[in-house]
Amino acid sequence: MDKIPRHFKLYKPCGIISQLNSNCSRELRKKKFLNELFDFPEGVMPIGRLDEKSEGLLLLTTDGKLSDDINRSGVEKEYYAQLDGEITNEAEALLEKGVAIGFEGKRYLTKACKICKLSALPILPEADKKLRIGRHRPTSWISIT
Numbered sequence: 001m002d003k004i005p006r007h008f009k010l011y012k013p014c015g016i017i018s019q020l021n022s023n024c025s026r027e028l029r030k031k032k033f034l035n036e037l038f039d040f041p042e043g044v045m046p047i048g049r050l051d052e053k054s055e056g057l058l059l060l061t062t063d064g065k066l067s068d069d070i071n072r073s074g075v076e077k078e079y080y081a082q083l084d085g086e087i088t089n090e091a092e093a094l095l096e097k098g099v100a101i102g103f104e105g106k107r108y109l110t111k112a113c114k115i116c117k118l119s120a121l122p123i124l125p126e127a128d129k130k131l132r133i134g135r136h137r138p139t140s141w142i143s144i145t
Contacts, residue, residue, distance in 0.1 A: 005063035006041060010034070012058040014128035018049040034060075048077065055128060056080075078145045080122050087117060087140045095144070114145040 012018060012034070020035045022028050034046065040060065047059040047067045056079070061067055092115045099110050118141040 003062070005061060005066065006044070007063070007066075008038075008040070008044065008060040010037065010058050010060060011125065012050050012055055013037075014053055014055045017052050018046050018058060020044065020046070034058075047071065055125075076145050078143055080118070080124070081142050081144055082127070083140045083142065084137070085140070086138055087142060092117070092142075114143075116143040116145075117141070118143055 016032045016034060016037065019033055020040065021033050022031065031052075034040070041062065043062040043064075044060050045062075045064065045067055047061055047070050050056050050058055095110075095115050096113060098112050101108050101110060121141060
């Protein structure tokens, strides 16, 4: 008989990597992982990822098929992003087409997306002070799908 799958939702704070652990001893010494936040049961895996320097809702499951289905099926995911400064129409158009980013010395092109400037602030927990957004100039919020 199969075990009943378990599902979790977790508000991932800034500074935590969206994985439970690492096989790299160097990473284990320098980084923080999800298993430091909660004693998850064996077999739990995150569905998707959030950047280390971001925070937000992260879904986890013991159901590998569900995780794979969500990650491979093209299910749209919506993210709210607070920007340092006001976003311009030109910047929105560039983001929608995909932009070049650098990570660990490699260049990548982000996928095309839908951008919508939010007219009202989203209701979210207070942001981590390390993010330092909005201290010296205006910010804007966008939805990225």
